[in-house]
Amino acid sequence: MAPHGDESDGGGEAAIVIEAEKRPISTIVIVIAMQTEALPLVNKFQLTEDLDSVFPKGVPWVRYHGVYKELNINIIWPGKDFTFGVDSVGTVSASLVTYAAIQTLQPDLIINAGTAGGFKAKGACIGDVFLASSAAFHDRRIPIPVFDLYGVGLRQAFSTPNLLKELSLKAGKLSTGDSLDMSQQDEASIIANDATIKDMEGAAVAYVADLLKVPTIFVKAVTDIVDGDKPTAEEFLQNLASVTAALDKAVTEVVDFINGKCISEL
Incomplete structure (x- = not known):
């Protein structure tokens, strides 16, 4: 994934991409599927809910926003399904909110x-x-x-070796x-994807971000061992609170690292 623009569009667009890579990251969007995962970060970054929503009228999507250090942070949560009252998890909600957030907020970076x-056979715990x-x-x-591909x-995350x-x-x-x-x-x-972890949103976020050329990284914390002995749903619920704490700690560290840096320094 590359920042806004594409070198194939011509020299002018390529120059914009290069300039964006050298400019300190200013605005980030964090896409999170569940309120349980989002709220600790909302509190950590002291964000406020956008009551005058930037999103279309009638959708359940929620935006928390504020300034943390030198960053404009937006946490986007798809909200509760109006019919069933549960978190709007899955690829459809993730792709819709990602698209809307990019169009509205023009972020320099997305964090899903x-x-x-996780798969113990691949070393996940x-x-x-x-x-x-x-x-x-x-x-x-x-x-x-070709349709099979x-x-x-398959889409690559933005490379962040540092x-x-x-x-x-x-x-x-x-x-x-x-x-x-x-x-x-x-x-x-x-197994064909050679995956170590599985979720219900990441590839959908990657698809939209790739379409609109926004660098995107994926931070995922393991709640359950898919190839383990315990039922997935039971293990997921048992570990959700403690693993969410680990996730929030990691995301905070990622944001602290990003602060003051440009895309090319990640």
């Missing part, structure tokens, strides 16, 4: 933060925090040449689907 399942190197789908199966939708080294985060590939559990077909696709 959240909890995820409960509480580990990963900086995903790439994101792909595991439940969009289109067995037709489109379905997987951030990864400084914070000693784990690195791994992320696989995304709209189900908390894992069918045999999903498992085969996840």
Whole structure:
């Protein structure tokens, strides 16, 4: 992913990209699927809810915003589903709020933060925090040449070697689907994706950010071991509070590292 603009658009656009990479990061958007994950960061950064919403009338999306150090921070939470009253998790809500946030707020960087399942076979443990190197789908199966690759939708995260080294985060590939559990077909696709972690939003955020050329990183904390012995839903709920604390700590450290730096220094 590259900052706003594309070198193929001509010399003028390329110059804008280069200039953006040298300019200190000013505005970031943090996309988080669950209120439980978002609120500790809202408090940490002393953000306020936008009551006069920048988003279309009638949507449940919530924006918390404020200034932390030298950064304009926006935490975007898709809100509660009006019909069922639960967090609007999944790829549809994630893609919609990401698109709306980019169009409205023009961020220099997106952080998709959240909890995820991890695979012990790939070295993941409960509480580990990963900086995903790439994101792909595991439940969009289109067995037709080229459409199959489109379905997987592999996209690279923005490269942040200095951030990864400084914070000693784990690195791994992320696989995304709209189900908390894992069918045999999903498992085969996840293995094909060489994924260490799985979530329900990342690849959707990556798709939109790639379309609109906004650098994006993925910070994911492991709540459950997908290839472990415990039922996924039970383990997820059991560990959600403690792992969310680890996630919030990691995101705060990421934001502190970003502060005062330009994109090319990450």
